Amino acid sequence: MSKVVIKAEHISKQYRLGLVGTGTVRDDMKRWWYNLRGKEDPFLKIGEANDRSSKGESDYVWSLRDINFEINQGDSVGIIGRNGAGKSTLLKILSQVTQPTTGKIYTKGRIASLLEVGTGFHPEMTGRENIYLNGAILGMRKHEITRKFDEIVAFSGVERYIDTPVKRYSSGMYVRLAFAVAAHLESEILIVDEVLAVGDAEFQKKCLGKMNDVSKGEGRTVLFVSHSMASVKKLCNKGIVLHHGETVFNGNVESAINYYENNLIATDRNLSIEYSDSPSLPMQIKSVNLLNSKLNKLFTTEDELVFEFEFLTRENVEGAYITIDLKDSNDELVYWSGDYTSDRFKNKVIGHSKLLCKLPKGLLTSGIYNVSFAVYSPVKGVVQNEFSKIISFEIEESQHSYLSQFNINYPGRIGIPSQWIHIE
Amino acid sequence: MSQKNTTVEHWDSVIESKHSLFDINLKELWHYRDLLVLFVRRDFVTVYKQTILGPLWFFIQPLLTTITFTIIFGNVAQLSTEGAPKIIFYMAGITLWNYFSTCLTTVSGVFNANASIFGKVYFPRLIMPLTIVISNLMKFAVQFLLFVGFVGYFTFQNEIQPNSWILLTPFIIILMALISMGIGLILSSMTTKYKDLNQLIGFGVQLFMYATPVIYPSSSVPQDYQWLVELNPLVGLFDYMRYAYLGIGDFDFSNLVYPSLFSIVILALGILVFNKTQKTFMDTV
Numbered sequence: 001m002s003k004v005v006i007k008a009e010h011i012s013k014q015y016r017l018g019l020v021g022t023g024t025v026r027d028d029m030k031r032w033w034y035n036l037r038g039k040e041d042p043f044l045k046i047g048e049a050n051d052r053s054s055k056g057e058s059d060y061v062w063s064l065r066d067i068n069f070e071i072n073q074g075d076s077v078g079i080i081g082r083n084g085a086g087k088s089t090l091l092k093i094l095s096q097v098t099q100p101t102t103g104k105i106y107t108k109g110r111i112a113s114l115l116e117v118g119t120g121f122h123p124e125m126t127g128r129e130n131i132y133l134n135g136a137i138l139g140m141r142k143h144e145i146t147r148k149f150d151e152i153v154a155f156s157g158v159e160r161y162i163d164t165p166v167k168r169y170s171s172g173m174y175v176r177l178a179f180a181v182a183a184h185l186e187s188e189i190l191i192v193d194e195v196l197a198v199g200d201a202e203f204q205k206k207c208l209g210k211m212n213d214v215s216k217g218e219g220r221t222v223l224f225v226s227h228s229m230a231s232v233k234k235l236c237n238k239g240i241v242l243h244h245g246e247t248v249f250n251g252n253v254e255s256a257i258n259y260y261e262n263n264l265i266a267t268d269r270n271l272s273i274e275y276s277d278s279p280s281l282p283m284q285i286k287s288v289n290l291l292n293s294k295l296n297k298l299f300t301t302e303d304e305l306v307f308e309f310e311f312l313t314r315e316n317v318e319g320a321y322i323t324i325d326l327k328d329s330n331d332e333l334v335y336w337s338g339d340y341t342s343d344r345f346k347n348k349v350i351g352h353s354k355l356l357c358k359l360p361k362g363l364l365t366s367g368i369y370n371v372s373f374a375v376y377s378p379v380k381g382v383v384q385n386e387f388s389k390i391i392s393f394e395i396e397e398s399q400h401s402y403l404s405q406f407n408i409n410y411p412g413r414i415g416i417p418s419q420w421i422h423i424e
Numbered sequence: 425m426s427q428k429n430t431t432v433e434h435w436d437s438v439i440e441s442k443h444s445l446f447d448i449n450l451k452e453l454w455h456y457r458d459l460l461v462l463f464v465r466r467d468f469v470t471v472y473k474q475t476i477l478g479p480l481w482f483f484i485q486p487l488l489t490t491i492t493f494t495i496i497f498g499n500v501a502q503l504s505t506e507g508a509p510k511i512i513f514y515m516a517g518i519t520l521w522n523y524f525s526t527c528l529t530t531v532s533g534v535f536n537a538n539a540s541i542f543g544k545v546y547f548p549r550l551i552m553p554l555t556i557v558i559s560n561l562m563k564f565a566v567q568f569l570l571f572v573g574f575v576g577y578f579t580f581q582n583e584i585q586p587n588s589w590i591l592l593t594p595f596i597i598i599l600m601a602l603i604s605m606g607i608g609l610i611l612s613s614m615t616t617k618y619k620d621l622n623q624l625i626g627f628g629v630q631l632f633m634y635a636t637p638v639i640y641p642s643s644s645v646p647q648d649y650q651w652l653v654e655l656n657p658l659v660g661l662f663d664y665m666r667y668a669y670l671g672i673g674d675f676d677f678s679n680l681v682y683p684s685l686f687s688i689v690i691l692a693l694g695i696l697v698f699n700k701t702q703k704t705f706m707d708t709v
Contacts, residue, residue: 007435015707096546098706099441106435116544124470133466136459137545 003108005189005221006071006094011103013064013089013245063089064245067103071238073188076215076222078236078253080229080260085242087225091115091193094223109188109221112138116193118178123167127158127177130166134181148184155210156180176203183210189221190214208235229257229330261329261368273389282317283375284384286310286352290371290391301366301415302398305359307391309373316348320377324357325387329368334413335359338376365415366397448699453548460551460558467559482566486522490515497639506641506672512571512578516665517638519571523564523597524604524658525629530556531608532625535616535705542706549702550695553612557605564597575669589668589675596664599680602687603657609694613701637662641673657686 064086071077079087092098094105095113120137121130131152135145145152153159156177158169166174192211212235215222226232232239232253239256241249241264249259271290278284289308292299299305309322321340328334337357339345344353371391375383397404472478490511497503498510505513531553535542538552578584615621636658637645645653653659660679667675 092543092706093439096439097543099439099703102441105439106437107439108434108436110436113545119544120541122466122470124473125466129466129469133459133462136456136462137541137547139456139547140458141455142458142462 003073004070005073005108006069006223007106008067008069009104009106011064011067011090011093011100011105012062013086013093013098014060014101015063016060062245064093064100064242067242067245067247069240069247069250071221071223073108073221074215074219075238076211076224076236077238077240078232078256079223079225079240079242080232080256081242082264084244086245087242088115088193089245090242091191091223091225095191107189110139110186111189111191112182112185112187113191114179114182114193115191117175117182121166121174121178124165126165127153127162127169130177131181134178135185138182138185139187140185144186152180152184155183155206172203179203179207183207183214187220189223191223193225211235229261233257270390270392273391275384275386275389278384279314281375281384282315283313283320284311285322285373285375286312288373288391290393299393299395300398301362301364301395301410302400303395304361305363305393307357307359307371309355309357311344311353311355313350313353316350317375317377317380317383319379320375320383321345322355323374323376325372325374326364327370327372328413329370331370334369335363360416362415362417364395365410365413366395367413368392368394448695449548453550456547456551459547460554463551463555464558464562467555468562479566482563483570486515486518486567486570489518489522493518493639503640504644506643506666508666508670508672509578509583512574512584512670513666514639515571515574516669517662519564519567520600520662520665521633521636521638522567523560524600525633526563527557527560527601527604528608528611529625529629530560531605532611532615533622534608534612535701536619536622539706542702550698553605553609553698556608557601561597561601571669584669585671586669587667587671589664592664592668595680596661599683599687600658600661602691603683606687606690606692606694609698610690613697613705616701616705641666643673654682657683 067086067090079090081087089098091113092115093100095111095115097113097115118130118134120134122133125133131149132142132145136142153162156173156179158173158177161169161173166177169177190211208231211222211224214220215235222235224232224235236253239249239251239253239260240247241256241260243264248263249256271292272288274287275285277286287310291306291308292303307324311322319340321338321342323339324335324337325333326335337359339355339357342355343349344355369392371393372387372389374385374387376385377383397409401410403410472481475481477484493514494510498505498514530537534552534556542549575584575586579586611621611625615625633639635652636656637653642653642659642663660675660683663673663675663679667673
């Protein structure tokens with residue numbers, strides 16, 4: 001059996017919601033009074049699971065509740081979950097930015113956490129000065145940094161600008177330098193929170209490669225939080241799935257991702273949304289419906305995808321059109337469309353209108369997609385924008401396609417067929 | 425992090441919610457000493473970058489305040505300076521007071537000012553107040569040089585008589601640093617939760633200046649209020665400045681006993697409170 005380097009026992013974290021006001025003083029006094037008499041904090045008994053979508057009764061919520069796990073040396077563990085599942089809270093506790101409300105975590109070896117790249121970077125200071133400062137913030141001694149300095153600079157690829165203030169850097173250079181410092185930490189455990197969301201694709205690849213080396217080559221343990229299932233799959237061998245602050249799955253990474261996609265994403269397939277009436281908006285979407293003839297909310301690659309909109313124009317905003325943002329399960333934008341070709345747009349219709357948006361046939365391959373809607377004017381900016389309202393649907397490979405008879409899913413995200421022409 | 429052994433295995437550290445009040449990890453603080461040096465360097469290098477007058481601002485501010493005080497308190501209000509030249513009298517007070525008030529207000533806002541760093545990475549939080557006190561010490565040193573220059577001038581003019589007590593200056597400065605840091609630490613823990621205090625501290629410090637013999641000699645306080653003067657731990661320090669450098673007022677070692685004890689107690693208290701707050705402040709800030 002390999003060596004356990006992190007062991008979490010009954011980790012819980014409670015947060016107080018809402019405004020910090022007079023209530024805090026009262027609760028503080030009560031807490032203090034209980035504490036004085038040697039009793040348990042009375043507020044630990046209350047609180048509810050953290051479900052952001054429904055408004056709860058209590059001011060206290062449990063962001064994490066009774067989390068237990070063990071992580072072996074050399075494992076790289078992906079922590080997966082929807083927004084608000086408690087991933088960031090767990091990382092914060094592990095990196096000691098905040099402490100758990102109850103429970104203990106035992107660790108072996110030095111922990112370096114990268115909840116952000118470039119923490120403490122000062123724009124007025126040069127790249128060189130910032131390497132030292134950032135390194136020291138991350139817990140390196142000065143001589144360690146000096147020893148690794150050339151390596152860090154080489155990895156970042158900003159040799160030419162090393163004595164220029166970092167405020168002159170492009171954002172890409174900035175991130176590269178910052179990651180380079182963190183990547184050269186000599187720690188046994190590395191905690192990384194989606195820092196790879198920034199930076200260009202090539203550098204992301206380099207970072208993933210470096211992290212891979214760290215966990216596989218050097219036997220270090222990596223904890224990685226990301227929304228990108230692709231990166232988690234690439235980088236991790238274990239996965240922990242969190243849901244409403246509780247561990248719902250803990251095992252190898254493929255099963256974890258499957259569990260996440262099947263149980264947590266699939267249960268909230270949602271084919272219609274309604275927006276509340278906001279008289280202050282000059283134009284607004286009232287509701288969107290993804291039309292489907294089936295009960296199971298599953299589409300096939302052959303089905304036509306049609307969104308039905310109810311739309312209200314109180315007063316016309318110059319150039320405003322309705323937009324569709326269609327993202328895949330990795331949260332990457334696959335397709336975008338605006339209704340500036342519709343008659344509603346051209347005729348500047350006032351009052352209620354109904355629109356249909358038919359996506360091109362065969363546009364999408366199999367997978368899970370999330371769509372959000374907005375009203376936007378290139379002249380006036382955002383008119384309506386509620387990205388929390390999402391239509392979510394899943395597409396299966398059609399049984400009639402050529403590939404499906406061999407049990408192959410059409411690869412890629414876009415399934416529009418090309419014309420193949422035999423010319424000779 | 426605390427060093428503990430579980431019954432079965434050896435663990436390097438344990439993250440948990442219950443901490444003893446006296447769980448202050450000095451070893452860890454020592455490990456991060458390079459960070460302290462780098463932070464101080466950062467403060468010093470970056471403050472006046474891209475300003476035209478640069479480090480000259482270190483001089484301009486106390487000089488202008490001294491002139492203002494000389495005009496208002498010296499000439500308009502005609503407060504006593506016990507025979508010392510007005511400029512040097514006010515400069516002595518202001519130089520010392522500036523250091524105290526800047527340290528106190530900055531340290532008390534340390535959590536809010538550094539929330540973005542504290543929220544992302546762990547290092548012993550005590551590094552930050554220490555940085556503030558030391559960075560300001562460098563600034564103070566520059567201003568003190570200016571003061572010493574003026575003392576030299578007035579001595580040469582034979583208007584004041586500095587004495588060998590000036591050798592004790594470093595000790596006085598350390599007391600000042602400890603007291604301001606101690607009070608700042610206690611306040612910092614409260615401002616994270618109750619933001620109203622930030623407002624209070626701003627003008628509270630200003631009012632406190634008038635309660636401290638900065639712009640008047642402590643001997644000029646009426647008999648009825650002398651007990652207030654005796655409660656204020658800073659009085660001895662300001663009396664010292666004037667006695668050692670200007671040769672006015674009364675002073676001997678007994679005046680330093682109370683400030684010394686006060687500084688140790690308040691700093692110890694401050695560190696305890698700060699240490700307790702640092703573990704959870706991210707949830708309230």
